[in-house]
Amino acid sequence: MFVVLLLAMGGLGYGVARATGSLDDKPAARTPAHVVRENPADPTSDPTPTPQPAPVSPTRVATPAAPAPEPKPPVLKPGDNGPKVRELQARLRQLDWFAGNVTDRYGPKTSEAVAGFQGKRGLPKLGYVDAATLTRLHDMTRPPTQDELANKIPDGTSTNAPLDARCTTGRVLCIDKSSRTVRWVVDGKVQRTMAVRFGASYTPTREGVFHVERKSRDHVSSLYGSAMPFAMFFSRGQAVHYSSDFAARGYNGASHGCVNVRDHAGIEWLFGQVHVGDKVVIYWS
Numbered sequence: 001m002f003v004v005l006l007l008a009m010g011g012l013g014y015g016v017a018r019a020t021g022s023l024d025d026k027p028a029a030r031t032p033a034h035v036v037r038e039n040p041a042d043p044t045s046d047p048t049p050t051p052q053p054a055p056v057s058p059t060r061v062a063t064p065a066a067p068a069p070e071p072k073p074p075v076l077k078p079g080d081n082g083p084k085v086r087e088l089q090a091r092l093r094q095l096d097w098f099a100g101n102v103t104d105r106y107g108p109k110t111s112e113a114v115a116g117f118q119g120k121r122g123l124p125k126l127g128y129v130d131a132a133t134l135t136r137l138h139d140m141t142r143p144p145t146q147d148e149l150a151n152k153i154p155d156g157t158s159t160n161a162p163l164d165a166r167c168t169t170g171r172v173l174c175i176d177k178s179s180r181t182v183r184w185v186v187d188g189k190v191q192r193t194m195a196v197r198f199g200a201s202y203t204p205t206r207e208g209v210f211h212v213e214r215k216s217r218d219h220v221s222s223l224y225g226s227a228m229p230f231a232m233f234f235s236r237g238q239a240v241h242y243s244s245d246f247a248a249r250g251y252n253g254a255s256h257g258c259v260n261v262r263d264h265a266g267i268e269w270l271f272g273q274v275h276v277g278d279k280v281v282i283y284w285s
Contacts, residue, residue: 072130080106083149088129090144091137092117095201096254101151120202140201142284145178159183159193161285166209171278173232173240175259177207178285180251182240182259184270191273194266197246199238200254210234210280217271224256230271231258234280242267 076088085106092098098113111127119125121136129137159179167174168188175182177198184191198205212232219231219241231241243260245253250262259282261267 072124072126072132074126074128075131075134076106077128078106078108078111085110086149087144088137089113090148091141093148094141094144096198096251097201099252102149117201163188163190164281164283164285166279166281166283171275173212173234173274173278173280175240175280175282176285177205177283182261182270184273192266192270194261194263194270196240197243197251197253197260197262198255199257203255203257205255205257205259205282206235206238207282207284210282212274212276212278212280214276215271215274221256228258229264230261230267232271232274240267240270240280 076084081104083104086102086104088106089098089102089110092110092113093102095117097117098110100109114129114133115125115127117137118133121133123133123136126133159176159181161176161179161181163174163183163185164176166172167183167185170187172185173182174185174190175196180196180198181193182196183193212234214233216231216233216239217229219228219239220226221228223237227244228239228241231239233239238257238259240259240261242264243255243258243262246255246260247262247264261270
């Protein structure tokens with residue numbers, strides 16, 4: 001009876017074990033179906049990047065070229081004749097753009113002078129005179145005298161132009177742009193008169209009252225390398241001095257702003273008369 005009981009109890013334990021399972025024979029835990037296990041050894045496990053479209057450069061729209069400015073109507077042009085042409089040439093001659101005698105005819109020489117003036121002033125190089133060119137020219141020049149229009153240009157040996165009032169006292173280099181002369185004046189009395197020429201339009205000789213700052217008998221320009229004998233400086237590099245170019249070419253040339261003298265003996269004499277501090281007056285009479 002006891003044996004039967006043990007057997008019955010053993011069967012019951014076996015049943016319980018089969019029902020509940022043991023730690024030794026418990027099946028391995030299963031990964032839930034919704035969990036994806038990442039396998040680093042599998043190259044397909046890395047997410048494939050979504051291809052991106054290549055950047056598209058913006059299309060540039062060509063800017064249309066600005067239309068060429070309309071040509072300005074001429075006031076004076078090649079082929080014209082008359083006193084207005086003569087006055088034009090005389091004004092250009094005042095600025096050393098026109099050389100020689102003035103005439104009534106607008107020819108190639110006048111066209112070249114006008115184009116040169118226009119280019120230097122930043123105007124279109126038309127070769128003929130439009131309103132803008134004429135206005136600029138009038139602003140930079142004075143009305144020509146009757147002597148200028150008649151080609152009676154003083155050579156500096158004599159002049160009837162009255163002295164400027166600023167030249168009538170003391171020791172003065174009295175320089176008249178109208179008569180193109182320098183007169184050495186002491187206490188209102190003219191001691192000597194000589195012909196001079198001045199700077200071109202782009203390097204004009206300054207006008208006003210100055211004083212001799214320094215003298216240099218055998219001066220050579222540091223800017224241009226040209227000889228400037230008997231130089232008497234009066235304003236920031238501008239000086240009265242002898243010019244071999246003026247002696248050779250006359251009024252066909254121009255200085256870089258200095259007052260050129262072509263009389264070698266005369267300027268040598270003047271250099272000995274003038275003292276540092278003496279007055280210099282430059283004006284239009």
